[in-house]
Amino acid sequence: MTADQNSDGEQTEHKRRLRYRGTHPRSFVEKYKELNADKYAADVAHIMSRGQTPAGTHRPICVKEILEVLNPKDGETGLDATLGWGGHTRELAMKILPTGRLFAIDVDPIELPKTEARLRGFGLTDANLIIRRINFAGISQIVNEAGTLFDFVLADLGVSSMQIDTPSRGFTYKADGPLDLRLNPNKGLSAAALIRKLSADELAEILADYSDEPESVRIASAIVANASSIDTTRQLAAAITDAVPRMVDSQKRKTLQRVFQALRIAVNDEFAVLEQFLTLLPYCVKPQARIAILTFHSGEDRRVKKSFQEGFRSGIYSDWSREPIRPSAEEQRENPRSSCAKLRWAIKA
Numbered sequence: 001m002t003a004d005q006n007s008d009g010e011q012t013e014h015k016r017r018l019r020y021r022g023t024h025p026r027s028f029v030e031k032y033k034e035l036n037a038d039k040y041a042a043d044v045a046h047i048m049s050r051g052q053t054p055a056g057t058h059r060p061i062c063v064k065e066i067l068e069v070l071n072p073k074d075g076e077t078g079l080d081a082t083l084g085w086g087g088h089t090r091e092l093a094m095k096i097l098p099t100g101r102l103f104a105i106d107v108d109p110i111e112l113p114k115t116e117a118r119l120r121g122f123g124l125t126d127a128n129l130i131i132r133r134i135n136f137a138g139i140s141q142i143v144n145e146a147g148t149l150f151d152f153v154l155a156d157l158g159v160s161s162m163q164i165d166t167p168s169r170g171f172t173y174k175a176d177g178p179l180d181l182r183l184n185p186n187k188g189l190s191a192a193a194l195i196r197k198l199s200a201d202e203l204a205e206i207l208a209d210y211s212d213e214p215e216s217v218r219i220a221s222a223i224v225a226n227a228s229s230i231d232t233t234r235q236l237a238a239a240i241t242d243a244v245p246r247m248v249d250s251q252k253r254k255t256l257q258r259v260f261q262a263l264r265i266a267v268n269d270e271f272a273v274l275e276q277f278l279t280l281l282p283y284c285v286k287p288q289a290r291i292a293i294l295t296f297h298s299g300e301d302r303r304v305k306k307s308f309q310e311g312f313r314s315g316i317y318s319d320w321s322r323e324p325i326r327p328s329a330e331e332q333r334e335n336p337r338s339s340c341a342k343l344r345w346a347i348k349a
């Protein structure tokens with residue numbers, strides 16, 4: 001380490017940049033430029049122009065379409081039920097200024113404070129933007145705090161790129177990390193603890209029901225048989241691929257994606273939580289309120305579609321999106337992570 005002078009003439013410690021092999025950083029910790037987007041804006045823009053999501057960030061999906069559906073206006077009270085990196089939150093908040101209020105919630109205790117600090121840096125004070133760490137299944141609690149029903153609600157389901165890409169969160173088979181998969185690592189069982197608790201039949205049911213895994217029985221037996229020695233994402237990935245040795249690599253990758261997705265849904269009880277949210281939602285919004293929900297797999301979309309369809313038939317909703325809105329071809333090209341997204345909306349009667 002050497003000494004530098006800052007603009008006030010004080011001596012500061014100069015840290016050498018991380019050294020990595022080759023021309024591009026590969027592991028998460030080496031991506032110091034992406035993790036410091038304010039300082040390396042040009043590098044981050046270049047990474048995005050290649051269709052990649054810079055480490056430690058999240059690219060909000062269908063922003064234009066969501067703003068059209070929700071049509072937020074000055075003076076309104078809205079809820080962003082999935083704050084994440086705050087991309088949608090920031091856009092929505094700007095539309096309700098100067099007199100409206102946007103509530104934004106998330107369960108993630110690691111990312112939420114970082115997002116809050118970033119959004120406060122854009123001049124959004126807690127008079128206009130109220131951020132809370134709450135599960136959206138507890139939407140009634142946030143309505144009570146607001147003291148009024150909402151004019152619009154957004155939910156952008158699933159996980160953020162920061163959660164997926166940070167190996168220590170254990171969300172991906174692509175990097176080694178503790179097998180965790182919890183959105184809130186302070187609550188509930190990690191995936192490693194869950195697989196030790198389940199029988200092979202129970203796990204096979206989870207894999208089949210939550211991600212339509214065709215090899216659910218074979219894979220569940222292999223995981224449960226080895227559960228006591230599976231603590232990391234790579235160990236789980238090895239147990240899965242060893243169970244399907246004849247598959248070609250592309251099939252193995254899809255299988256890994258499905259099994260990790262099913263375990264994530266189970267660990268975070270995502271379907272029960274979504275159903276509870278969908279049940280309470282119409283009672284938390286004003287007449288003519290606009291609701292938008294972005295989903296990323298069929299299990300989520302099926303539930304949202306059913307809730308809006310039944311709500312329309314029973315007169316709770318005056319209109320809803322029979323066909324989902326998809327990200328434009330351009331957005332899918334620029335951000336491949338958007339390619340499976342489906343946006344559905346409903347209007348409260």
Ligand SMILES: C[S@@+](CC[C@H](N)C(=O)[O-])C[C@H]1O[C@@H](n2cnc3c(N)ncnc32)[C@H](O)[C@@H]1O
Pocket residue numbers: 058059060061081082083084085086087088089105106107108111134135136137156157158159160161183273
């Ligand atoms: C796809 S990301 C949202 C990204 C965000 N719209 C943005 O523009 O950055 C989904 C977020 O929802 C959060 N989340 C998932 N389930 C939740 C729940 N039941 N309650 C609250 N937040 C939840 C996750 O922790 C994650 O941060």
